[in-house]
Amino acid sequence: MRLLMLTGAVLCGIAVACGAFGAHALQPRLDAQALGWWQTAVQYQMWHGLAVLAICAIPQARLPAWLLAAGAVIFASTLYAMALGAPRWLGAVTPAGGATMIAGWALLALRMLSARPSTD
Numbered sequence: 300m301r302l303l304m305l306t307g308a309v310l311c312g313i314a315v316a317c318g319a320f321g322a323h324a325l326q327p328r329l330d331a332q333a334l335g336w337w338q339t340a341v342q343y344q345m346w347h348g349l350a351v352l353a354i355c356a357i358p359q360a361r362l363p364a365w366l367l368a369a370g371a372v373i374f375a376s377t378l379y380a381m382a383l384g385a386p387r388w389l390g391a392v393t394p395a396g397g398a399t400m401i402a403g404w405a406l407l408a409l410r411m412l413s414a415r416p417s418t419d
Contacts, residue, residue, distance in 0.1 A: 303355035306368050310348030317341050317379065325382070333382040340378035347371035347400060359410040366403030370396045 318341040325337060347367045354360040354367075374396025377389050 300355055300361070303351060303361065303364050303368070307348045307351030307355060307364075310344055310351065310368060310371055314341050314345035314348060314375075317344070317375075329382060336378040336382040340375035340382070343400070344371050344375040354407065359414050360407055363403045363407035363410065366399055366406060370399030370401075370403060372396070373399060 317337070321334065321337040321341065326334060329337065348371065351364045351368050351371075355364045374393055377385075377393040377396065381387060381389050381393075
């Protein structure tokens, strides 16, 4: 659980740094499409970092949390790279990150459906 919490916190911290970098350093240098990619990467990274932090303490949610984290890294990093001028073929990898995040959410839903009800 500690490594998952660290991972979620790092994802969020990097998202804040990338958001600030994009808003202050990149905005005058990138076109609208590249800025859109950057903003999308920041948003998905932040939301999924927060999700990892929110669910990592649930024993049945550890694998889903890792899928969310891995998907966020793949998704965001390919968009960041393309925004900074990496080859456009990298965009073909981006959906793999999205699919990994979707798999994490789907697995979380399945595991929560099959979890024993709490007595709280």
